Amino acid sequence: MPQEPARKDAYKTAEVCKAADVAPYVLKYWLTEFPVLAGDKDKSPNRIFSAREVAIIARIRQLLYDEGFTIAGAKKKIEDELSAGNFEGGARKKAAMAPAAPVPAAPHAPVPAAPAPAAPSVPSVDPKKIARELREILKMLK
Secondary structure (H helix, E strand, O other): OOOOOOOOOOEEHHHHHHHHOOOHHHHHHHHHHOOOOOOOEOOOOOEEEOHHHHHHHHHHHHHHHHOOOOHHHHHHHHHHHHHOOOOHHHOOOHHHHOOOOOOOOOOOOOOOOOOOOOOOOOOOOOHHHHHHHHHHHHHHHO
16 A cells, blocks of 8 residues: 655655655656656655655555546547646645545555366367368368
8 A cells, every 4th residue: 555755855766766666667657657756866866755755656646546647638638637737836736636535555456366267168079080170171172
């Protein structure tokens, strides 16, 4: 479950990953897909994120993992929400972003596997008949 990070001006990648409950490689991929996520670098080559970017990352996670959006769909939704001003002041406007229904407490709970479909019935075959038919095909091809 994503955690709310302590309020401050800059967040390290590890803090953002922990808060958003995503792996670092996922966050790095999102940086390539969502241009709004700059992830500036500090004096060392580490990326730092603003509170606004942390809010956007949390929203991306919600769209992709909880609401089932594709990357393209989430990108469009984020652009629409940014143009509506939902991420101003470091945090998104909760009224515009509140889910219509309560979100389950365990977003990563295992999904029960669907029962395996019944195997299609295969008619019994005679291997000798198949061999004979293959020989006939081979004769036609010569």
